Amino acid sequence: MKKDIVIIGGGVVGLMSAYFLLKENQDILIIDKNEIKNGASFGNAGLLSAFAKNPLSSPGVILSTFKLMLKGESPVTLHPSLDIKLYYWLYAFMKNANYKRLNKTLALFEKNGEKAINSYKKMKTEDDMNFYFKEDGLLMVYTQEKSFQDKIKISSDKNLYTILNKSETKKYLPFINDNIIGSVLLKQNAHLDPSLLMSELKSYLLKKGVEFVLNEEVLDFKFKKNKITKVYTQKNFYKANTFILASGANDSLFKKTNNSFLMTKAKGYSLTFEMKEELKPKTSALFADLFIAVTPREKTVRITSKLELGSNDLKIVKKQIASIKNNLFLYTKDFEMKNIVEWSGFRPLCPDDMPILGFDKTYVNLVHANGLGWLGITFGPAIGEIISDLVCLHKENKKSDDILLFSQFYQV
Ligand SMILES: Cc1cc2nc3c(=O)[nH]c(=O)nc-3n(C[C@H](O)[C@H](O)[C@H](O)COP(=O)(O)OP(=O)(O)OC[C@H]3O[C@@H](n4cnc5c(N)ncnc54)[C@H](O)[C@@H]3O)c2cc1C
Incomplete structure (x- = not known):
């Protein structure tokens, strides 16, 4: 059956994208090559550290x-x-790593960090998710x-x-x-328990009807002109109107779509x-x-x-x-x-701390949501919201301020 959205990767970026897309009534399937139990989004420090802290590539x-x-x-x-x-x-x-970039990056971090902290609070109060979250600096x-x-x-x-x-x-x-x-x-900074966040978020999505396919790796795409029609795993294929690539540090699918993003x-x-x-x-x-x-x-x-x-x-x-x-x-x-x-x-680390976000330059129904580096938990909900807006409002990359400012695609 054809879905509205297939998300490749059930890390914090994939799940947060699903969380916001769900609010727009999208029918979603998440495919993950593992169990969604122990990846980068689980074992990290859980710092929400967008404020007054330099990026990694700083002078x-x-x-x-x-x-x-x-x-x-x-x-x-x-x-x-x-x-x-x-x-x-x-x-x-x-x-x-220069001063010119530093101030711009700090301002973007603060804007998106604030968005994310507000969303975490709402997830607890409005969606009844129960995860350890402290706003104590x-x-x-x-x-x-x-x-x-x-x-x-x-x-x-x-x-x-x-x-x-x-x-x-x-x-x-x-x-x-x-x-x-x-x-x-x-x-202004905060922290949370990322494993609890991830398992609460996954349960919430399941309860709301998001479908999960686990232990299947997306290996390839089927292209028709400038669109992707399906993705192939070892066992199956899955069709959708829009595909979101949120595969974290695994860059093997970049090549399949003729991309060579600088992410390591x-x-x-x-x-x-x-x-x-x-x-x-x-x-x-x-x-x-x-x-x-x-x-x-x-x-x-x-x-x-x-x-x-x-x-x-x-x-x-x-x-x-x-x-x-x-x-x-x-x-x-x-x-x-x-x-x-x-x-x-x-x-999944980019050299300028700017994530890979936005519609693919060739395939019009492929969206990239990757490269969050050392700040995926800090920005997860902000990224989910940006991706959902882009997809649901059918925005072009260049018409989205968030993509223009915060995506790898538009950095000089
Ligand atoms: C030691 C450490 C400490 C950190 N501390 C912090 C911190 O304090 N604060 C913070 O904000 N961030 C921190 N981070 C960074 C944060 O963990 C990452 O930015 C975030 O987890 C990335 O999320 P993601 O969804 O992009 O990737 P992931 O969590 O890696 O999720 C990607 C998912 O995609 C799946 N996948 C990959 N390829 C395929 C495929 N082809 N088919 C199907 N599934 C696929 C994988 O199995 C995985 O589940 C830390 C990271 C590390 C390693």
Whole structure:
């Protein structure tokens, strides 16, 4: 049977697109090659960090990463690769790390971050979804005097920031030791438990009639002139009026539609564990100089870190887990991590932090919703809304302000 919409990929972007399309009475099928249980949208830190936080490709990032590499504390690993695209990606990343882009990116982040936080609130209050969600800011913790002072200089607005010394920081993070320098609370940010969000959202969509096909990978398309008529999996084919490609870091379908977007896989890790209640963080924290996030959840705490480029392997590398712990433990008291669950996943990362959004340039009924990088949870609902508007209002890319401003397609 022909659907209004087939969404390829049931990560946060696919599910959020379905959530908003459903409100426009669309008949939707989501196809996922896995079970929708443990992908990038589940194992991440759950930070909603759109406010007052620089993009990944920002001025100074290359130098500070290099310094950390020399100290053996760098979160970044670059695996030598034969894929020339990775080197183009790196070049584009360096080119985009400039002040001209920074302010534009920050403004776009704030606009879409606010939209997303409002939607998360509505999902809880109006749609009765029950997931852990806290609007209590993000604590940026500094272990280097210079980076702390640099942050203080731009954090004078008391409505948005609270500057904390070492002992004030300990009230938020009772597990840290005296080696940290201080912190700045970015008050507008929030955090949630992404696994709970995803399972609540999936149940909601199922209840409202969205169909799911799991454990089938979309391998190819059937084209008729400038349209896609069906998608093929190993077992079946599925027809629709519109197809949304939300396959996260898996770029294998880009080639099938003659696209070569500059998106790369950036592998990261998380450790989820129980710790003594009195040591648990009171809010989410980002150890800015280490690129380690610590997020409290209902019963557990999650640590995330690492950005490995050039790796296609989801294997959990013990050396990387040990390195996360060792880097963090320099700044914490001795504490026990009980029942640790180790996880790894890929961020679908674009070199300028701008996602791949909008109608395909060739196939008029194909919409791209990808490349959310390290901010898919932060922006998920905003992206879902943008995609739904585009499809339901039949907007051309160039007639949508959101696409013009926030999509990879229109960046210079
Ligand atoms: C360590 C780590 C920490 C992070 N922390 C944060 C954070 O604190 N805040 C934040 O906002 N973001 C964070 N992120 C980023 C966030 O997790 C991602 O941006 C987001 O999950 C991407 O969502 P997605 O839907 O695009 O991709 P995914 O969640 O990867 O979903 C894509 C889905 O498509 C399916 N699929 C792929 N190809 C096919 C195919 N051909 N056929 C059928 N199905 C297919 C996959 O099985 C998958 O389920 C983090 C990521 C990592 C790795």
